[in-house]
Amino acid sequence: MIITLLIGVLAFVFVAAAMAPMESLSWWAGWGPSTTHQASLTTADAAAAEAQAEVKVEADLYIVYLSGIGAISGVSIPEEELPLVDGLAARVPNAKVIHDVFPYSVTNNGLTGQRGFAAIWRWIEKLRFKNPNTLLGFIINARNTFQVFVSADKRYGPVYNLGVAQEIAAGLLRHGYRLENPKPIILLGWSGGGQISIGAAAYLAALRAPIYIVSLGGLLSDDVGLDYVTHLGHFYGDKDVVQGMGPYLFPGRWPSALTSPWNRAKAAGKFTFIDLGPYMHNGKGNYFDFKTILPNDTRSYGEKTLEMIVTFLVDEKLAKTGE
Amino acid sequence: MGDLFRVIVVYLEALVVVIGAALRLDPTVYEVVAVNPMADWIVVGIAFLAGVSTLLGQSFILFVNRVRRGRFFASLIVNGLLFIVQFVIWGLVIAFIGNFLFPVAVDMSVVVRVVGLSMAPLVFGFLILIPHIGPYIGNLLNVWVLLILIVVVEVVFATDFVSAVIGVGAGWLVTLVMAQTVGRPIVALRDFIMRKVTGSSLKVTPLDILLDFQAKQGDIKPAHGSKP
Numbered sequence: 001m002i003i004t005l006l007i008g009v010l011a012f013v014f015v016a017a018a019m020a021p022m023e024s025l026s027w028w029a030g031w032g033p034s035t036t037h038q039a040s041l042t043t044a045d046a047a048a049a050e051a052q053a054e055v056k057v058e059a060d061l062y063i064v065y066l067s068g069i070g071a072i073s074g075v076s077i078p079e080e081e082l083p084l085v086d087g088l089a090a091r092v093p094n095a096k097v098i099h100d101v102f103p104y105s106v107t108n109n110g111l112t113g114q115r116g117f118a119a120i121w122r123w124i125e126k127l128r129f130k131n132p133n134t135l136l137g138f139i140i141n142a143r144n145t146f147q148v149f150v151s152a153d154k155r156y157g158p159v160y161n162l163g164v165a166q167e168i169a170a171g172l173l174r175h176g177y178r179l180e181n182p183k184p185i186i187l188l189g190w191s192g193g194g195q196i197s198i199g200a201a202a203y204l205a206a207l208r209a210p211i212y213i214v215s216l217g218g219l220l221s222d223d224v225g226l227d228y229v230t231h232l233g234h235f236y237g238d239k240d241v242v243q244g245m246g247p248y249l250f251p252g253r254w255p256s257a258l259t260s261p262w263n264r265a266k267a268a269g270k271f272t273f274i275d276l277g278p279y280m281h282n283g284k285g286n287y288f289d290f291k292t293i294l295p296n297d298t299r300s301y302g303e304k305t306l307e308m309i310v311t312f313l314v315d316e317k318l319a320k321t322g323e
Numbered sequence: 324m325g326d327l328f329r330v331i332v333v334y335l336e337a338l339v340v341v342i343g344a345a346l347r348l349d350p351t352v353y354e355v356v357a358v359n360p361m362a363d364w365i366v367v368g369i370a371f372l373a374g375v376s377t378l379l380g381q382s383f384i385l386f387v388n389r390v391r392r393g394r395f396f397a398s399l400i401v402n403g404l405l406f407i408v409q410f411v412i413w414g415l416v417i418a419f420i421g422n423f424l425f426p427v428a429v430d431m432s433v434v435v436r437v438v439g440l441s442m443a444p445l446v447f448g449f450l451i452l453i454p455h456i457g458p459y460i461g462n463l464l465n466v467w468v469l470l471i472l473i474v475v476v477e478v479v480f481a482t483d484f485v486s487a488v489i490g491v492g493a494g495w496l497v498t499l500v501m502a503q504t505v506g507r508p509i510v511a512l513r514d515f516i517m518r519k520v521t522g523s524s525l526k527v528t529p530l531d532i533l534l535d536f537q538a539k540q541g542d543i544k545p546a547h548g549s550k551p
Contacts, residue, residue, distance in 0.1 A: 018380075018452040025386035028532075029395075041540075149454035155383045156454060158529040162536065202533055206540040224533070227545035249455070270548040 013142070020146035021153070024106045024160040032107075041169040041206050059096035061318050062177055063088060063186040063214075064168050066103040066193030069144035070137065072125050073102050073110020078132070080288045081190065087306045088188075092319040095186075101171040103189075103196040104147040106163025108170070111140065148192035151199040152221035152250065161225065164196055165203030172207075182209035184230075184318055188309070191242065191281070194218015198232070201225035212316060214309055216287050217243045217279070222252025222262035229265065233272045233312045235305065237279020237287070274308055276301075338368050345369075345443035345471055353478045356440060357433050366439030367407055373445035374406025375399045380451030380461065387532065388523040398520045405513055406442065412509075414438035416501075417476065417494045424490050425480040437479050441471040 026032055065085050067077040077085075077099060089097040102110045111121035127134045150156045151164070168187070177183065185204060189197035194215035201211050205228035213232040217240050226232070236243045247253045252260035265271060277294060279301060280286050290302035297304065313319035341362075344352035356362040378385075378399050385395055414435030422428055444467035451461040469491065477487040502510055518524060537543045 014450060014453065017454065018449055018457075020454055021383065021452060025383060029386045029389045029391075031392050146454060153454040153457075155457075155529055158532040159387065162532065203536060205543050205546070206536070211546065228543070230546045231548060265548075268548045270546075 016142070017146050020143075021150045021156045021160075024150060024156060024163055027106045027163060028159040041166055041203060058176055058178060058181065059183065060094040060320070061092075061096075061184045061186060061313075062172055062175070063092070063095050063097045063188055064101060064171060065097060065099040066101060066187060066189040066196055067099070068191030068193055069104070069141045069148065071102060071104060071144065072121060072128075072140055073112050075100055075110070078128075080132070083290050084288050084302055084306055087302075088309065091306065091310050091321055092313060094320045095313075095318075096175050096177075098171050098175050100174075101164075101167050103164055103167075103193050104144040106160060106167070108167040111143070144192060148195050148219060151196045152223060157199055157223065161196070161199035161223075162203050165200040168200055168204060169207065179207065182207050184210045184212060186212045186214060186313070186318065188214040188216065189218050190216040190287070192219055194220050194234075194243075195223065198223045198225040198229060201228045204228070212318065214312065215243075216305070216309075217281055218246075219243060219249075220246045220253075220262075221250040222257065222260040224261045226261040226265040226270070229270060231270055231272065231316060232265070233274060233309075233316075235274045235276055235287070235308060235312075237276050237281070237285075239278050239285070240281040242281040272312070274312065276304060276308060279305075334364065334368070337365055338372075341365050341440070342369060342443045342446055345440040346467070348471060348474050350474065350478050353437050353440060353475050357437050357479060360432075360436075362436060366410075366436050369446065370407045370410045370439050370442050371403035373442040373448060374403035374409075377406070377445050377448035377451070378402040380448040380457065382452070383529065384525055385521060385523075387529050388521070388525050388527045390521045390523050390525075394520060394522050398517065401516060401520045405516070406445075410439045410442055411435055413494070413498065416497050417472075417490070420490055420494045420497065421476060421480045424493065425482050425486065427481050429479055434479060437475050438472065441468050441475055443471065444468050 065077075065081075065088075067081060070078045085097060085099050089095070102108050104111075109115060112118055112125060121140070124134075124136050124140060128137045128140075147160070151160045172185065173179075185207065187197035187200065187204075189195070194213070195218060197213045197215065197218070198220060201213065202223075202225035204211055210230040211228060213229050215232060215234040217236055218234060219242060220234065234243075250262070251257060253262045255263070257263055276287070277297075278285065285292055285301055287305045288302050290300045293300055294304060299307070310319060310321060314321060341352055341356070356366065382395070382399075385398060390398065414437075415431060417438050418429065418431040418434035421434060422431075444464040447464060448461070450464075451457040453460060472491050473484065473487045476482065476490045477484055480487070480490070482490070498506075
């Protein structure tokens with residue numbers, strides 16, 4: 001009985017994983033209702049976003065937050081991530097922080113949006129509001145993890161990353177970014193958002209702006225987008241095994257892959273690795289934990305994360321702190 | 324109507340049982356299929372499913388080339404039919420080589436039927452779709468196909484493992500040479516059929532999407548980095 005159940009679960013996982021690229025591929029093939037599958041960043045959606053932009057005041061830099069695999073839509077990122085995002089906006093007043101892009105869909109269509117099974121996702125979202133650690137929340141994580149690997153896969157990445165880049169571009173325009181005056185773009189990718197950030201960079205380069213990546217415990221592949229990144233700061237915890245899997249999972253990150261995008265970027269000095277200390281990927285002592293105090297420190301885990309990101313932005317001569 | 328339904332259910336049950344046994348490299352199933360001409364339909368079913376599933380696993384190329392929905396599903400079915408032709412050709416080659424190399428003479432139709440079983444692992448070809456690990460699964464399935472083929476030759480021609488490996492290797496070489504010489508019209512016909520069904524030359528690769536994008540956007544240069 002238990003073996004049958006295990007085989008059933010395994011079969012379900014395999015089939016779900018096989019179906020993962022279908023959303024982006026069918027979008028590109030023009031099967032869906034969306035018409036924004038053109039090889040351009042200035043799509044009709046983007047133009048509409050620019051026209052609707054409420055904030056016409058330009059910022060010196062634009063920080064686009066791409067949430068981790070727990071995100072369910074652009075407007076519903078996990079609550080624990082908000083203090084860091086809001087803190088960044090407060091500490092870097094010359095920046096516009098954008099957090100309404102859902103990086104796990106090529107059309108910015110959240111799981112609770114117009115899609116099949118939306119009712120089930122809404123139900124899981126409700127459960128997660130009541131209990132953030134509900135086991136069913138794992139289904140969201142699994143679904144979005146598959147999308148991270150879609151982004152990293154050379155068969156699907158060029159399609160997936162184009163879709164996300166279009167949504168990031170539309171997000172920038174919604175928040176007052178002006179194409180004729182390209183300001184630095186910082187993609188702050190948490191966990192899976194890190195990979196999607198570097199994937200989108202290859203397309204966002206068309207905006208002619210310097211592109212920086214802040215990877216927060218990001219699972220990073222040897223994506224060709226790294227060629228178009230000005231600098232990447234990878235913030236990681238000693239106890240974070242998820243980000244630690246990147247060097248093993250992606251052969252292009254192995255030292256033997258001399259000409260891979262990862263090793264090219266490394267040789268060009270584009271990476272800064274910042275060891276934050278004994279951080280976990282999830283649970284107590286993670287990057288967003290503003291309650292637990294770090295050992296031998298007066299700051300919480302979250303406060304240190306925030307400070308280190310701000311310091312990175314200052315070092316890169318991007319941020320003017322408000323303090 | 325009820326009888327037809329019953330026949331279909333029995334057929335599908337037999338298909339699942341035979342696929343399972345073939346995957347387990349169970350020599351009994353090869354013997355049963357070899358002596359039972361009624362097994363033709365089971366083997367044809369396996370080859371068809373393998374063809375549909377394998378193309379589904381590699382379907383990113385159809386999507387990237389923007390094959391329309393109706394043509395997409397038609398091309399899966401056509402690939403299933405092409406796999407049936409492919410296994411017959413492959414079976415004839417193995418029969419020819421086997422009868423030439425080994426002392427036991429075996430009827431060609433028997434060899435063709437049993438060789439079709441080697442396609443059983445490709446019924447799971449759709450798993451090649453899985454991001455990141457899919458291509459590795461594809462390699463694993465191909466090794467599995469090879470193993471079944473070796474066992475099939477071993478059983479049908481009553482030979483030992485090493486001789487079976489040599490027989491399969493020789494068959495593979497002959498097929499390779501044929502594809503480049505006398506088999507060219509067949510390969511061209513297959514490609515022609517797929518082009519007609521998909522309505523596309525299928526020449527666009529995923530990387531072309533990025534390169535085309537960059538070409539349209541003008542001169543996009545890689546970033547040099549912010550550090551001196």
